[in-house]
Amino acid sequence: MRFPSDDELMAGPNAFGDARIEVAPDAADPEADARAQIEAGLGETSDEAGAESGDDADSEDSEDSEDSEEDEDYDDLEGLEDEEDADLDAFEALTSLASLREDAAATIEIPDFPEDFRAGFVSIVGRPNVGKSTLTNALVGHKIAITSGRPETTRHNIRGIVHGEGYQLVLVDTPGYHRPRTLLGKRLNDMVREALSEVDVVLFCLPADQRIGPGDQFIARELRGIKRPIIAVATKCDAVPRERVMKHLLSIEKLGEWAAIVPVSSVEGKGIDHLREVLAETVPLSPPLYPEGDVTDESRDTLIAEFIREAALEGVRDELPHSLAVQVEEIIERPRREGDDRPPMLDIHVNVYVERDSQKAIIIGRKGSRLKQIGTQSRAHIEELLGQRVFLDLHVRTAKDWQSDPKMLGRLGF
Numbered sequence: 271m272r273f274p275s276d277d278e279l280m281a282g283p284n285a286f287g288d289a290r291i292e293v294a295p296d297a298a299d300p301e302a303d304a305r306a307q308i309e310a311g312l313g314e315t316s317d318e319a320g321a322e323s324g325d326d327a328d329s330e331d332s333e334d335s336e337d338s339e340e341d342e343d344y345d346d347l348e349g350l351e352d353e354e355d356a357d358l359d360a361f362e363a364l365t366s367l368a369s370l371r372e373d374a375a376a377t378i379e380i381p382d383f384p385e386d387f388r389a390g391f392v393s394i395v396g397r398p399n400v401g402k403s404t405l406t407n408a409l410v411g412h413k414i415a416i417t418s419g420r421p422e423t424t425r426h427n428i429r430g431i432v433h434g435e436g437y438q439l440v441l442v443d444t445p446g447y448h449r450p451r452t453l454l455g456k457r458l459n460d461m462v463r464e465a466l467s468e469v470d471v472v473l474f475c476l477p478a479d480q481r482i483g484p485g486d487q488f489i490a491r492e493l494r495g496i497k498r499p500i501i502a503v504a505t506k507c508d509a510v511p512r513e514r515v516m517k518h519l520l521s522i523e524k525l526g527e528w529a530a531i532v533p534v535s536s537v538e539g540k541g542i543d544h545l546r547e548v549l550a551e552t553v554p555l556s557p558p559l560y561p562e563g564d565v566t567d568e569s570r571d572t573l574i575a576e577f578i579r580e581a582a583l584e585g586v587r588d589e590l591p592h593s594l595a596v597q598v599e600e601i602i603e604r605p606r607r608e609g610d611d612r613p614p615m616l617d618i619h620v621n622v623y624v625e626r627d628s629q630k631a632i633i634i635g636r637k638g639s640r641l642k643q644i645g646t647q648s649r650a651h652i653e654e655l656l657g658q659r660v661f662l663d664l665h666v667r668t669a670k671d672w673q674s675d676p677k678m679l680g681r682l683g684f
Contacts, residue, residue, distance in 0.1 A: 383557050389438040390470035390553030395462060395493075397485045398446025400475045401505035401536055406430045406443040408536040409546060413651070414566040414573075415443050429567050431560050437550035438558045442469060447489055452592075454673040466493075471529075471552050472500045478518045478533070479509040482525060490526045499529040499552050503545065508535035571598040574652055578620055578664070581647040582633060593625040594633075595672065595682050613658040620662060623669045623682070633666050641666065 394402045403415035410430040432439035444465050445458040466472060474493060476486055493500055502522045507515050515533055522531055530548050534541035560567070575596040582594055599619040606614045622644075624630050634641045645662040652660050672678040 384436060386555065387436055387438075387557060388550055388553045389440070389556040389559050391440045391442060391468065391559075392471045392473060392549055392553070393442045393444060393465045393469040394473045394475060395444050395447060395466065395489065396475035397489070400446070400477045400480075402446070402475050403428075403443055404536040405473075405475065405503065405505060405534065406441050408534075408539060408542050409439070409441055410565055412565045414568065415576075431564050431566060432546065432549075433562060434546060434550055437553065438560065439546070439549050439553065440559055447485075447492075449485075452673040453676065454679060457679065466496055470498060470554055471549060472496060472498055473549075474500055474502050474528075475505050476502060476518070476522055476525075477506045477509075478504050478515050479506045482518075482521050486525065494526065500526075501545075501548060501552065502526075502528040502531045504531070504533040505536065507533045507540065508538050570656070571601070573655055574598050574618060575620070577651040577655070578622070578644065578648045578662075580651075581644045582622060584647070592673065593623075593629055595623040595669075597621045597623070597682055615659045615661060616656065617661050617663060618652070620664050622664055622666045623672055624666065625669065625671055625673070627668055630666050630668050 394406060396402055406415045406428065407413050407430070409432050411432075412430075414430045415428045428443040430441040430443065432441065442465050444462045447459060447462050450456040450459055472493065474489065476482060502525075504515065504518055504522060510518075519531060519533060522528070529552060532541060532545045532548055534545055536542065566573075575598050579594060579596040582596070597620070599621055601619075602617045604615045604617060622633060624633060632640070633644075635643070641664055645664055649660060649662055652662075669675070669678050672682070
């Protein structure tokens with residue numbers, strides 16, 4: 271756009287005369303640009319034609335000149351029409367490309383599953399040492415959670431995945447709900463509460479070899495506020511006579527209102543299939559939550575650390591089980607030797623933490639015998655997990671009162 275000069279502005283509006291202020295069309299609109307140029311060309315042509323008819327004194331040479339200029343104008347018009355056609359072709363190409371993208375998006379295949387397929391999260395809760403982890407392994411059919419007769423065996427929520435005909439169960443094995451004495455204990459109880467708020471069904475484990483006590487009654491009261499189906503499971507039924515199991519089931523019935531009461535023996539596998547069926551009928555309608563074949567979503571480092579801690583818990587007593595913590599420092603793959611077709615060996619560097627120097631001596635043992643036993647026992651599970659040979663480099667370290675140290679708890683993942 272041409273703006274008037276200061277002199278023209280001072281001269282007033284009549285200073286412009288018949289001059290026209292030309293405004294450039296929007297460059298972003300090629301169709302409008304072409305239309306404006308065509309109109310401008312037609313205007314010039316009509317002006318020239320009028321001048322030619324009004325001037326009778328023009329010579330034949332001037333007529334030829336006018337004709338040539340007119341031909342040039344028509345050539346310009348043809349060029350503009352070609353540009354307009356090119357713009358339309360580009361627009362059609364973009365439209366075609368968009369339709370191809372829509373067709374490609376429409377061809378994305380979603381795995382089929384029955385309309386009545388069921389899937390959901392199931393939290394397993396109870397006091398410490400009531401068989402939660404053993405039940406998780408039995409339902410999944412694989413060892414994904416460590417088991418021990420020592421307290422605080424499970425220190426984080428472990429997910430195990432059960433695949434069945436027309437259903438999928440995601441089991442969340444939680445730490446034992448207890449009266450906390452340390453910061454770690456409080457955080458473990460917080461994990462249990464968090465798991466209860468995020469699942470579809472709750473399994474409440476009550477061991478048949480123990481009478482229902484204050485801890486069970488406290489958990490039952492806590493579960494009354496949970497607006498989800500709760501299934502009571504009588505665990506360890508293989509450890510007591512049948513009459514004792516029947517009395518235990520009656521006690522469970524009086525303890526609260528349950529969607530079902532199921533007796534099981536995780537060690538012998540009794541009642542496990544029936545419990546799977548009950549859970550499959552209880553979880554909501556949903557597509558599969560995990561791919562077929564997955565049995566857990568635990569990380570490799572977490573499983574390795576848990577296998578080592580499980581081996582370290584064997585044979586210890588008193589306060590030592592509470593004081594044990596394991597952290598994988600790093601995993602390094604050794605270079606493969608020439609001619610060796612076997613998978614490369616992995617060097618796994620691990621820190622085993624205790625709270626007292628006296629506990630450190632217990633874990634190491636006489637001339638390192640106890641530490642060697644821990645490595646040998648855990649290596650078998652680790653090699654089965656990874657499918658590779660491993661070399662365990664275990665270091666026992668003292669972290670005083672780490673269970674109540676926020677920084678150390680954060681470093682260990684709590």
